[in-house]
Structure formats: structure tokens, C-alpha cells
Amino acid sequence: MQLAPQPAGPEPAHAPVYPWLVVALFLACHVFSYIDRQVISLLVQPMKASMGLSDTQIGLLQGLAFGLFYAMAGVPIAWLVDSGRRARIAWVCVGLWSFATMGSGVVKSFASLLAMRAATAIGEAGLPTAAMSIFSDLFPRHKLARATGFFILGPFIGGGLALVLGAAVLGHFGDVTSVDVPRLGALEPWRIVFLVVGAPGLLLAAAVALLIREPARRSTVLLSGRADDVDRVRSIRETVHVLFTEHGYFLVCTLGLTCAVIVFFCVAAWFPTHVIRLFSLAPASAGQTLGPIFIVCGASGTVLASLLATAGSPANPLRRVYGVTGICLIGLLGSVLGLFVAVSYTASLAVYGCAIFFLSGVMSLGPVPAQIVLPNRMRAQGMALQALLFSVVGAGLGPLLVGAVSDGLGSGHPISVGRALALVALPATLCSMVLFAASYRMLFRSRGSSPAPQPI
Incomplete structure (x- = not known):
């Protein structure tokens, strides 16, 4: 490969x-x-x-x-x-x-x-x-x-x-x-x-x-070594087959990104309820505070991650994308661990801001490997399949799991939502880190050998 x-x-x-x-x-x-x-x-x-x-x-x-x-x-x-x-x-x-x-x-x-x-x-x-x-x-x-x-x-x-x-x-x-x-x-x-x-x-x-x-449309040399035929239109069935056989790393990378999306939707859906219950806030007050944090931290994380991933030499942009993504995932892990110990209002807001900041970095770089590596006539379908998984699993399963865990812990307790959020987000973050690392190895190594870097 x-x-x-x-x-x-x-x-x-x-x-x-x-x-x-x-x-x-x-x-x-x-x-x-x-x-x-x-x-x-x-x-x-x-x-x-x-x-x-x-x-x-x-x-x-x-x-x-x-x-x-x-x-x-x-x-x-x-x-x-x-x-x-x-x-x-x-x-x-x-x-x-x-x-x-x-x-x-x-x-x-x-x-x-x-x-x-x-x-x-x-x-x-x-x-x-x-x-x-x-x-x-x-x-x-x-x-x-x-x-x-x-x-x-x-x-x-x-x-x-x-x-x-x-x-x-x-x-x-x-x-x-x-x-x-x-x-x-x-x-x-x-x-x-x-x-x-x-x-x-x-x-x-x-x-x-x-x-x-x-x-x-620009053609690329595929991972198999064959030239990409940009004039050939592929069916959805053929695209799915090629993506998950010749491009196995794509599935692993998509699963890793899906785990990060689970964390994002859990935080977005449940963190306001967490601070409202824990600190007895009015919903309007919580919204006025969390809204600006969401915009500022989300926008700054997105911009900074994209700038870091494109800084320096034009050689091997995928390595930089994966490197910045890894840094963001480590930061996200620290933010999720902070959910277990943040007991003051200020500390909770800091954890929320950090989580949104690092999540936005991961999500802004998530589509880039597909844009660079996939055949031209498969890129959009590959990204659409990712979005389908994000919608069904990330947006659908994540918030549901937090609610179920909170009920199991006793939904009447003020801390139950925060604990449930941490208990769901922590394994999802760890899985995301493992899967991204695995997709990196699948993409850059073949049979235990590491080829010399090539410009992309």
C-alpha cells in the first residue's frame, strides 16, 4: 500500500x-x-x-x-x-x-x-x-x-x-x-x-x-497504485464496496470521528441542563452565558486547528492533519476528565469552553483525509456516508445514552447529569483516540514497514 x-x-x-x-x-x-x-x-x-x-x-x-x-x-x-x-x-x-x-x-x-x-x-x-x-x-x-x-x-x-x-x-x-x-x-x-x-x-x-x-476535476494516484479515472462515474453500491475494501482506513477513521461526534452532541445537548440543575440557574441565564462561550470557543478552535494543520512545509499534509487532530483529542480527554472534578460554576464553564474548543478542532479536520485520499468521483459520497453515521449514531445515540445513565444514577440528584455526561464522554473519547491512531497506521504503514514520506 x-x-x-x-x-x-x-x-x-x-x-x-x-x-x-x-x-x-x-x-x-x-x-x-x-x-x-x-x-x-x-x-x-x-x-x-x-x-x-x-x-x-x-x-x-x-x-x-x-x-x-x-x-x-x-x-x-x-x-x-x-x-x-x-x-x-x-x-x-x-x-x-x-x-x-x-x-x-x-x-x-x-x-x-x-x-x-x-x-x-x-x-x-x-x-x-x-x-x-x-x-x-x-x-x-x-x-x-x-x-x-x-x-x-x-x-x-x-x-x-x-x-x-x-x-x-x-x-x-x-x-x-x-x-x-x-x-x-x-x-x-x-x-x-x-x-x-x-x-x-x-x-x-x-x-x-x-x-x-x-x-x-483533478485525478490522484490511489493507494493501490492505480491512477484515478476522473471521467468514470461510480454507482453508490460500487462506491460503498470500494471505500470499505480498498480504503479500509476510511471506515476506521470514520468510526473514530463518530466517537468524537458522540461527545460533541452529548455536551451540546446536556451540559446546559447540567449547570441549570447543579447551580439552580434559570434557563435564560444559562443560555446567555453558554451561548457566547459556544460561539467563541468553537470558532477559535476551528480556525486555530486549520491554521496549524496547514502551517509549514507543503509535504505530507495528512501527517499534520492527524498530528493536530491527536493534540485536540488529548485536550478533549483532559476536558472530559474535568467533568468529574469541576464542582464550581467557574470551573464548569472552563471545562465546557475547553471541550467545545478541542471538539471543534477535531470536527474541522475530520473531513480532510477523505478530501485528500479518496478518488475524485467518490469524495462526496464518502463524506455523505460519514454524515449519515454522524446523524444516526452521534446525534441519535449519544444524548440518549446520557439520559439513560442519568436516570440510572438517579435523575433527581443535581450531579447526575454531569456524572452521566462524563461516563459516556470518557469511553467515547478514548475510543476516538484509539481509532484515529489505528487509521493513521493503516494509512501510512504497510506490513509493519514505514515508507519514506512523499509529498501529497
Whole structure:
């Protein structure tokens, strides 16, 4: 097995500004995708009062309806990305979710609202794979982690801005029960929030369509030594077979990243409840404190990890990606251990900030090995399969395990959530470290020998 793929053709020779314009535009799209996805969390009470929805129906809108369609649509759209024009797919997806978000503000029934949320999920499922596949053909291998890292700022910025923008619109209208909107009639403020956050996406879709050109696909030398045929379109079944036979390290790396994603969703879902119960805080107070920490630590961890992974010589970028990921996992392990001993409010906030910081570093570099190593016409499908596993196992299993362990410890005790969070996050972090180390050895070594480093 060779050390890693090398470009079969020259590195891209675009003007220095253009690739970063593409990154900036896709980052803006990614930010608004998370605004459109998360803003509903601020509108639960007015939506329930207006449409007579139950908590179960709200849960469907926020969780199952979105997550299920996001996961189901990801792989088929990724096949289109691998086989077609990625820039066109990107602007169609941005336009679809933006239109669906605005539609959420005007529909009158729960079934229609459910359909709008499903359409939002389908649109958002296509952006990451299309964008990161384009980055792979715009940037030299040793700069790819930086471009991807900046793109992955989207969830951290968008998740925070969803609360800020939603609160600003609701606050602007105060106690007003409805507002007359031309051609739409009288709309309640929560409906206007959907219109306000969805509209910019239509402008971004137009910008992507007008400004982003489809880059030429670059071939690589595969791990088997064969040249990558960039003109050959592969079926989803063939892609899955090749990924998990010829690229066994990919499965191990994906499992390691999934373990880190489990920790992320556990911390994001349960840490607010932990501090609310342990320190008798009001939910609003906890949110006002944890929200800025999430944005600042998540964004800074993402940027710093991507900068470190692309610093220095252009030789062997994968080694630097794995090295920075390993450092972040060690830091995450320390943060998780801190959950067992942090008993003061200040110490708990410090543990939370450190955990988000190191998790963001791991997650920002997670897609990079697939971008560098996988065949061109398989990259998007490989990343979509990763996202499917993250959605099902990371987002689905992690928070559930914390809740079950907390119940087992006695959910009425103030410390039970913190202990449960630590007991789930610790083995998940250790598994992530072991699996990342194993995938590194599988990728860089063959039969116990270590080939000489080669530029990628």
C-alpha cells in the first residue's frame, strides 16, 4: 500500500483571490443553513400557541423530520455531486432550503410545516459535500485543511446568530400580534422570523450561480497504485464496496470521528441542563452565558486547528492533519476528565469552553483525509456516508445514552447529569483516540514497514 495519493496532474493554478472568494461564499451559505435550521428553537412557544401544536409535534419538526430527511437525502445528492456539476447542485440546494424556510412562515397546517422542514433538510444535505468536493479541486493539498476549517465555522456562527437574529425580530415587534405583509396578509411575528432568515439565502443562491465556476476535476494516484479515472462515474453500491475494501482506513477513521461526534452532541445537548440543575440557574441565564462561550470557543478552535494543520512545509499534509487532530483529542480527554472534578460554576464553564474548543478542532479536520485520499468521483459520497453515521449514531445515540445513565444514577440528584455526561464522554473519547491512531497506521504503514514520506 502506498503512503498516500499524489496529484496525477498539476496543482490548481487559480488567481489567489478566487478560491478564497469561493470559500467565503460557501461559508456564508453554511452560516445561513444553520440559522435556518436552528431558529425554530426560539419560536417553539409562539408556534405552539398559534397552531395548537404539541411538544411531540415540535419534536418532530426539530428532530426526526429534519434529521431523517437530512440523512436520507445526503448520499443520493452526494452521488449527483460526484457525477455532475457541483456548483449547480450547490446553488439549487441553497435556493431550496431558503425557499422552504420562508415557506415555513406562511403555511397554515402542521403537515405543510412538516413538508417545509423536510425540504429544508434535503436542501441543506447537499451543501457540505458539494462545497468540500469543490475545495479539493481548487486548493493544493497542503492548503485544503485551512479552506475546510473556515467552511466549518458555519455551524458555530450560524447556531449563535439564529438566536440573535430571531430574538431581534421578535423583540422588534414586541407585543404586536400580527403584521400586514404585502400579498401575504396578516402574519404573526414568528412567521416573519422565518421570512427574514430565509430571504438572504435566495440572494446567496443567485451569487453562487453567478460567481462560482465548476472547477476541473483533478485525478490522484490511489493507494493501490492505480491512477484515478476522473471521467468514470461510480454507482453508490460500487462506491460503498470500494471505500470499505480498498480504503479500509476510511471506515476506521470514520468510526473514530463518530466517537468524537458522540461527545460533541452529548455536551451540546446536556451540559446546559447540567449547570441549570447543579447551580439552580434559570434557563435564560444559562443560555446567555453558554451561548457566547459556544460561539467563541468553537470558532477559535476551528480556525486555530486549520491554521496549524496547514502551517509549514507543503509535504505530507495528512501527517499534520492527524498530528493536530491527536493534540485536540488529548485536550478533549483532559476536558472530559474535568467533568468529574469541576464542582464550581467557574470551573464548569472552563471545562465546557475547553471541550467545545478541542471538539471543534477535531470536527474541522475530520473531513480532510477523505478530501485528500479518496478518488475524485467518490469524495462526496464518502463524506455523505460519514454524515449519515454522524446523524444516526452521534446525534441519535449519544444524548440518549446520557439520559439513560442519568436516570440510572438517579435523575433527581443535581450531579447526575454531569456524572452521566462524563461516563459516556470518557469511553467515547478514548475510543476516538484509539481509532484515529489505528487509521493513521493503516494509512501510512504497510506490513509493519514505514515508507519514506512523499509529498501529497
